[in-house]
Amino acid sequence: MFTGIIENLGIISQLKEEGGNLHITVKSSISQELQIDQSVAHNGVCLTVINIEGELYTVTAIEETLNKTNLGSLLKGEEVNIERAMKLGDRLDGHIVQGHVDQTAICKNITEKDGSWVFTFEYDPTLNNVTIEKGSITVNGVSLTVLNSKIKEFSVAIIPYTYQNTTFKSLSIGDRVNLEFDVIGKYVKRLNDLRG
Structure with missing residues (x-):
């Protein structure tokens, strides 16, 4: 975990x-x-x-x-x-991440905005993963908050500290990234799908 x-x-x-x-x-x-x-x-x-x-x-x-x-x-x-892996009893500063990648996405856009950056990613929606506005997403292992949640696309805002201390500083348009969708959201979606 x-x-x-x-x-x-x-x-x-x-x-x-x-x-x-x-x-x-x-x-x-x-x-x-x-x-x-x-x-x-x-x-x-x-x-x-x-x-x-x-x-x-x-x-x-x-x-x-x-x-x-x-x-x-x-x-x-x-x-x-x-x-x-996290130690039991430590603060959970990000969100619950399993280290199990659900799918990959392609970086579609990078915009610098007021000293930070907004990265937009597109993923295959047929794999039934979803994002929600202000929900959690993991991109290349980085816990982030979803902006502009759409059917097959979402954006994240990257502050200067995260930009400099992760691989976001070398990420380019067209690069493929690993996505892990929020585990709680996956269970909610699965239960909802079972209800039919």
């Missing part, structure tokens, strides 16, 4: 394919604090630490994860948003 508050930016040090899996080695200032078997979210995807060597640690993404997220398009030297 995560909060969507990014703890650190990691740098992709090595990418190694093995069968349908991808071993991702990340350089991070928190590497030495990690433990084998610990869960760490990378751009919002929960992965298990399998090796630690100094300031480097390695996680593995399986084929299904690579097909459903943007991790398969990572490049050596690229930054990723990192968050360790």
Whole structure:
């Protein structure tokens, strides 16, 4: 379980394919604090630490994860948003995030507005995920508030601190991002669908 508050930016040090899996080695200032078997979210995807060597640690993404997220398009030297699992009893500063990506979206527009930025994303509405105005959404692991909720599109406002301390600073129009929709909203939608 995560909060969507990014703890650190990691740098992709090595990418190694093995069968349908991808071993991702990340350089991070928190590497030495990690433990084998610990869960760490990378751009919002929960992965298990399998090796630690100094300031480097390695996680593995399986084929299904690579097909459903943007991790398969990572490049050596690229930054990723990192968050360790939350501790029970800590403040929940973001929202409840599972680290299970529901689908991806494409960045359609970026507008600078009064010292902040508004990013607009378009996603496939046939997968039955929904956003609501002022509801929560996780974009590449970052807990955000939805603006301009539409059938297949929404926007988020990014303050300067978030912009500088996450991968939003390198996000461009046309880039693919990971989305995790609000878990409470998913249960409400499912119950409503069952009522028919």
